[in-house]
Amino acid sequence: MIYTLTANPAIDYNIACDGLEPNCVTRTRNAVYTPNGKGLNVSFTLDHYGVPTTILGFFAGFSGRFIVEGAEALGVPVKPVWTEGITRVNVFLNAGPGTEYNMVNAGAAVNADNEQELFELIESLDDLDCLVISGSLPPQTSEHFLQEVIKRVKAKGAEFVLDISSPQLKELVALEPLLIKPNDDELADIFGITVSGEDDESVQAAMTELHERGVKNVLLTLGGAGAYFSNGERLWFARRTFEVNVVSTVCAGDSSLAAFLSVWSHDQSQVEEALKLSMATGANVVECPGLGDFAKVDEYRDKILVREVVATK
Numbered sequence: 628m629i630y631t632l633t634a635n636p637a638i639d640y641n642i643a644c645d646g647l648e649p650n651c652v653t654r655t656r657n658a659v660y661t662p663n664g665k666g667l668n669v670s671f672t673l674d675h676y677g678v679p680t681t682i683l684g685f686f687a688g689f690s691g692r693f694i695v696e697g698a699e700a701l702g703v704p705v706k707p708v709w710t711e712g713i714t715r716v717n718v719f720l721n722a723g724p725g726t727e728y729n730m731v732n733a734g735a736a737v738n739a740d741n742e743q744e745l746f747e748l749i750e751s752l753d754d755l756d757c758l759v760i761s762g763s764l765p766p767q768t769s770e771h772f773l774q775e776v777i778k779r780v781k782a783k784g785a786e787f788v789l790d791i792s793s794p795q796l797k798e799l800v801a802l803e804p805l806l807i808k809p810n811d812d813e814l815a816d817i818f819g820i821t822v823s824g825e826d827d828e829s830v831q832a833a834m835t836e837l838h839e840r841g842v843k844n845v846l847l848t849l850g851g852a853g854a855y856f857s858n859g860e861r862l863w864f865a866r867r868t869f870e871v872n873v874v875s876t877v878c879a880g881d882s883s884l885a886a887f888l889s890v891w892s893h894d895q896s897q898v899e900e901a902l903k904l905s906m907a908t909g910a911n912v913v914e915c916p917g918l919g920d921f922a923k924v925d926e927y928r929d930k931i932l933v934r935e936v937v938a939t940k
């Protein structure tokens with residue numbers, strides 16, 4: 628079973644308006660509240676592609692209950708750790724073509740007892756094959772929280788995937804994650820590695836460094852410009868050949884990761900198919916607020932170009 632861990636889930640509140648002016652009333656439309664957080668988005672997408680998954684995370688208050696009940700209503704099981712306070716509500720405002728405002732809040736604090744409950748929960752899982760750890764950490768999380776989580780995952784003989792933007796990623800890669808999914812900005816901010824779009828040479832060098840640091844596989848996303856995947860021996864590049872009407876880029880990275888995992892976690896030789904589904908899913912998700920309904924993925928999948936990069940050294 629693929630479990631996901633969202634330490635800092637959120638209700639995503641998507642709204643739209645025509646422009647945003649200070650010091651005046653802005654009437655908004657198309658308000659949608661959905662249960663989210665990066666790991667939840669991964670689980671929802673895995674579930675859509677028929678992969679069994681369960682959500683782990685810290686949840687608090689009315690908003691936490693909304694998320695847990697919402698996920699269960701969608702048919703995805705949750706094993707929550709309940710905490711004090713109120714799970715955050717993140718606001719994503721589309722103020723016109725190409726103008727997104729993403730207001731991401733800190734979240735409800737956790738304490739040592741909450742962390743201990745989560746550790747024991749992980750220790751109790753009999754069917755844990757892989758834990759996908761996604762997103763930010765809530766306030767007051769202890770310094771070595773993620774190391775402690777990973778220690779327990781590894782003690783069970785399971786793998787872990789990291790999709791986090793924190794500088795901690797630099798130390799955590801030494802624990803040999805199955806997969807990481809940085810984007811080009813995270814590579815620069817966290818590792819000081821610069822890649823410039825579809826540039827095989829700089830990406831080859833970046834991948835070599837990441838593998839030397841301990842990562843087994845890397846899915847490097849470049850937004851609309853495509854994605855590279857490296858397994859340490861071979862490197863692929865995928866890009867779409869069509870334009871999309873971008874409504875909201877929120878959730879696209881999470882759904883791309885999950886779509887990739889839905890193919891590749893069963894059969895690591897299916898890299899091309901995994902990349903096609905991943906890119907097609909991300910392209911469809913940006914066309915709507917939140918995750919949407921994945922209705923155009925089949926149409927898009929055949930329009931994704933994948934090429935293997937031939938090593939230059």
Ligand SMILES: O=P(O)(O)OC[C@@]1(O)O[C@H](CO)[C@@H](O)[C@@H]1O
Pocket residue numbers: 635637638639663664665668717731761762763764877878879880881
């Ligand atoms: O604060 P984090 O955990 O980095 O990001 C949280 C978040 O913005 O990420 C998801 C989209 O990727 C949203 O569903 C959610 O609100």
